[in-house]
Amino acid sequence: MASSRFSFGLGVMAFLASLLFALCMPLAANAQSLPPAPPPTSDGTSIDQGIAYVLMMLALALTYLIHSSSTF
Template identity: 60%
Template sequence: MARALSFGLMAVIAAVAFDLALTPVVRAVSPAPAPAPTSDGVSVDQGIAYLLMLVALVLTYLIHPLDASSPYKLF
């Protein structure tokens, strides 16, 4: 009977030790999510589009006086 009692006591101690060993792993806090990207490409594309529109506007105003003084009547 003493042997069964000592085996039962050892089983309980092993179960408690096993539980204490795994509890920090199971209850570990998950890492924080990664921060959002600072540039997802949309802002870069929009900046390029604004730059191209500005270039087109400048070219239009630079070419327009040359076209207005042309001897050819386009319209």
């Protein structure tokens, strides 16, 4: 008998705690509003241009190696 009363009381306490938590969470969520993120400083074109330069240098080096080995 005592254990069923204890479990009922524990259930009521858990329900009340979850209700209190559910009511307080929206207030805590709006307590601090962060400013919006700044816009990106680069739109990716400089990265694409850097990759293009590296690929052109690689093509130039491969062309030089292929033509220098064919002269033998």
